[in-house]
Amino acid sequence: MLGILRSLVQEVNSARDLTEALGIIVSRVQKAMNTEVCSVYLLDPVSNRYILMATEGLYPQAVGKVSLAHSEGLVGLVGSREEPINLEDAPSHPRYRYFPETGEERFRSFLGVPIIHHRQVLGVLVVQQRENTRCFDEGEEAFLVTVSAQLSGVIAHSEATGAISGLSLTGEQAHDVSFNGVPGSPGVAIGHGVVVYPAADLDVVPDKLTTDINQELALFQSAVQAVREDIEQVAERLTSRLRPEELALFDVYLRMLSEEALPDEVRNRIREGFWAQGALKQVVQHYISHFEMMDDHYLQERAVDIRDLGRRLLSYLQEGEQKDLNYPEKTVLVSDELTPSMLGEVPRGRLVGLVSVKGASNSHVAILARAMGVPTVMGLVDIPVNQLDGKELIVDGFDGRIFSSPSPDLRSFFQTIRDEEREIDRGLEALRDLPCETTDGHRVPLLVNTGLMTDVVRSLSHGAEGIGLYRTEVPFMIKDRFPSEQEQRQYYRDQLEAFAPSPVTMRTLDVGGDKALTYFPIEEENPFLGWRGIRVTLDHPEIFLVQVRAMLKASEGLNNLQIMLPMVSNISEVEESLHLIYRVYHEVREEGFEIHMPKVGVMIEIPAAVYQVRELADRVDFLSVGSNDLTQYLLAVDRNNPRVAGLYHSYHPAVLQALVRVAQDAHAAGKPVGICGELAGDPGGALLLMAMGYDSLSMNAASLPKVKYVIRSVSREWAVRLLKDVLLLDSPHVIKSCVDLALRNAGFGRYLRPHQTKAASTTPLASQVLSQN
Template identity: 45%
Template sequence: MLKMLRDITQAVAAAQDLHSALDMLVSRTKIAMKTQCCSIYLLEGEQLVLSATDGLLRSAVGRVKMSLSEGLVGLVAEREEPINLADAQQHARFKQFEEAEEASFRAFLAAPIIYQKRILGVLVVQQADTRLFSEGEEAFLMTLAAQLAMAIRNLRKKAEAPDLLHFKGISAANGIAIAHALVIGGQIELEQPDVKVTDIKAEQTRLNHAIEACKDTLCSLSQRFDQEEEHEVVSIFSALQLLLDNASLGGEYIKEVTEGWSAVSAVSRVSLRYIEEFTQMKDLYLKERAGDIRDLGLRVLRLLIEPERMGFEPDVPVILVTKEADATILAEFPRHKLVGIVTEQGGVNSHAAILARALGVPAIIGVEGVLTAGIDKKLLIINANRGQLLVSPTPTLIAEYRNLISAEKALQQRYARELTLPAETIDGKRIQLYLNAGLLSSLESEIAEGSDGVGLYRTEIPFMLQQRFPSESEQVKVYRQVLEIAGGKPVVMRTLDVGGDKPLSYFPINEENPFLGWRGIRLSLDHPELFLVQLRAMIQAGADSDQLHILLPMVSNLDEIDQAITYLEQAYFELKSDLGKDIIRPKIGIMIEVPALLYQLAEVARRVDFVSVGSNDLTQYMLAVDRNNPRVSTLYDCYHPGILRALKRARFDCWQYHLPVSVCGELAGEPIGVILLVAMGYDQLSMNQGSLARINYLLRRVSHSDLSELLEMALTLTSGLQVRELVRDYFESRELGAILN
């Protein structure tokens, strides 16, 4: 049965149009369930319309229509639950449609097709015998209907707007752009035909040229980013260069050619062989290396098959569309020619996503089916703010987005003009605005443009860009650069926070539920050899000033704080002895992410110098919602009244215990969130650089004393949607509505 389900759903999803998909669905379902009739009704407006059938008269398709209050099919849609009847004609809601000639059918089983709480249609099977369908048959139809919901919804959208394809993905770097698509890698598969050749020397020459060209590119990219002092990015390329040596994959490619295989076949055969071997290994680090082998194999294949596509010198700016954009591809583009990135795979913390944010290029990841949609050279609109990709937009839509881009630029320029002015409300309440950062690149200009310091430096980013744990001296160099760039302003450095959605390729963590697993401070305390090295590096970098603050992530109990402070003291006194001089002991704080600590702030205040609320994880844990899971992501809502009440209570308790507190999650960079946080009494907010000017501009136009009433109203509401509407109305009443766009 599982194979039947998979075959049917895959066939429907792969169909080119809705009509053929529905015909295929009813015919295959009829065969799979060994019944005499299968039909599907789709909801169009307020009516259910017979859209495909195998068993009723074909001429009835499109003619049989009923409201939700009519017939058994309408009852299924109305109740949103399946109906199984031995003799449908005996039911009070039975309605016969003469044009369909269904009088001979008695047994009736139907299941609703529902996508994200919305009824799309009803799937029906019928039989002449008077009998109840079995539990297994009912379960099969229900499962099939559930699996088909997304495919049918996508096909219907395509049918409604055949010239406009609309893809959804996950935003990896915000922004909006309009440009033509450049599809790289979609036309080439790693698995290539096995082709023998007679001119081995010619194939060796071709292969050597491709390998050398690949090496030259990697080397030049390393040099370019090294000159630009983007040292974290340089490390991405170093390991890839080594794989092309004769002692590694490069030598294996050449060996295959000497045995008579074409250059293309040689690269394919070697890559596939090693990928299979590595993915079967038990060592998780070695398993991860299969991805490097695949990336290099595809890169060399592209140089062999379509070398003209590897220059990356398009005549006009383009949006890159690829399976998974490795950092070398992104880095090769002239910066003024790459205006957007769309990938089928990858994560928000992948090398490509990190580099996209560093380059300021809008990026969307996880866009399913985009490579097979035939969009190369077509005009695209990428709206990474909402995770949307529009293909072949209408002139009207293009004009709307161009106006949106122009308006956004004009607003940003307006905001930027006040960025050097302090973030102070109309009635004189000063709010400290800090930056969240992870890359050194462009940090200098960000610090200079109006921030009060770095509220969260994510030390895991340099770790993620390495192929191994960075040494103490390497960490000292990075941390010292961050402190120097900050120019005397405070810098809060968070200790290594990996696990969950932030893996290290060289230290993989395989868990069924990683967000509740071995991450943050838990990992550091279990590996004191790594933790002490990082603490020593931080203290050494900030030894001569009081700039440095150290922040501990994912703390869930007081004992973890005590252990961490013990290690901090050890690192501090070791360094003091090694350096032979007095050094400044940094302040230490913890992230408030685990809800349990909200009820232990009195004890926390006796141990640490400050706390920082991580609103993203706190919301995730309080609502029991994985924000990266598309099935439940709509339930993730940082404006849930329960979350707001928790944040207000945390601010009050911190004030009561004289404990400095800041907020460093996404909430601190959103206009609605900022208004509510400031109303609660938070006066230290840390955000991404793109939000800084807008938030400064907003705060200079509101009165702190007027916000208390707004907050009290928000806390009485029952949903995050109502909270958003309330604050939007507040903005509109003060002519600040544009700041929400």
């Protein structure tokens, strides 16, 4: 059964569309289980009915025509109970529903298992048998459950591919197909997708049609001829150095390039209307799956040769191709993994949104996107990215969602959000030079998180009172080597000068986890619990010492530098870091620099630090909570993983209780405590943090005006009452709703993030069911 399952999964993965995938499933499962009928019913999100989509054994003319209500018949019972149902005499069951057009009256035994993907029932997989004495045994039931679990993602992906192409399960027009990811940069963008991809990667080549078949045939023929000449030249150069049996590999490549082999099949696909690159990908992937399914090890290895040959052909087809990409006036750049260079290729003024299948909210591209003010969604799962080329897309950077083929109503809704955001930003400009102070006189400094000089420009224009978190890893990420002391010193000087005399808090190098340096790779099975933050720099004091030396020298004459240590979990880490900082301080002064000893603080980011606040406060000048990481570690949820994004919630009772404790313990020790993270930039979250007693709030520049407006409009007493109310609640969603309701009742509804008010309710059932989260 394992061998059959492996072969089945490979075949289905190579299917071109949903219809082909389902046909493979019913055919192979029927044969494997030696049963007379295997059928797949899929739940249509539009009508909320189960539709017979494929069958082996029932009348084929019933496919696409027979449907059942959501809870109708045995199929509906399997779906509603979300568990297998195994019956020896199905017609005698009270929920049995007979459809004469299927011819199923001949079959009595019934085994149905649900097809579930990310908690959503997609359909039901059914096998039936004529003999009334047969009851499918436990092994057969387990096999069918395994098949369903293994293939649910493929089915969901295929459904979404069809929907993106504009078709529902019933063949009707599909709109508002939604995919969930991770917010990379806030805002809303409406434009057309332009898919870009790294060179010579077959897996990411989009499936596009061509209007000039002859040109594509000529391009492909030229690529075949170029690869053939390359292989002949390499073989000739190596003739004297290789044995005949080793040289035979080149003959294999040349035979595969002969007219009646791979090239002929690619040309046939091109004549069907596919562009050359897409046709090549389809044929090569078909060959690869065919060889990988073979039992013979030698033949399995030929899949590697096919893949290599496909890449060689693709590289010639792609020569100059992406440089001639057509970027529409409103371009949403889409890629399996966006790079800064891809952003640079888009003409000025045309880039409105970004979508990256891979990547996280702290990736280099996300940081650049926030600095540029471009709405961005990262980390999408199971999305058929190649299908998004040329499609109209809505990028919801607030909630981390994209919509394909939006309906007029949905487009109008998000256009309204975008217009409101611009109007609000213009209306809040008058607050820039006003203090952030409650109506009863409580002062709360608002600081910003920065990484690039463009962040500084935006921050100053929004009235920031200093930098609460300068991510020093950004200068390291934009280099292909460690920046020198002089280079670092210039980066730091720019930040310090821009805000002098206001404080600038610089976090020492924080790499590891989801922040990687290409020239200093850290490969771990569990990077978030591994070598990151202060652990890396203490293990490499040469990096730490150079960085601190650059910071201190950059502060000369300004003296507004504060140094912050990330990912602290032990008192010994603080003591060792302080020893190194004091050492550098004295060395720099001996070199003749007139500097003051900066304040040194620690970040409270992990549970261990929460319970050591008083001990940490005895050794440092200030504390700052990194709420994003603290939430992640308290809840054991990777905040960049869209599969579990629904479990990550800054308003979780455990998170709020931890934040209250940190503020209380820090003040009991007589030390100031600030906070930086998404919660501080949320108007409701900012009010709760102010009520807890946090001395400063640090956030992205875009969030600052709204937070300032809300804080200036309420009394601290009002915020304290709200905090007391929510601390009695035990659900993050109820807490969030309570805070939002309080803000709306106070007249601040328009300053909530759009998805927190009405966006979620506008998403039709179709997009909810097809949502790949």
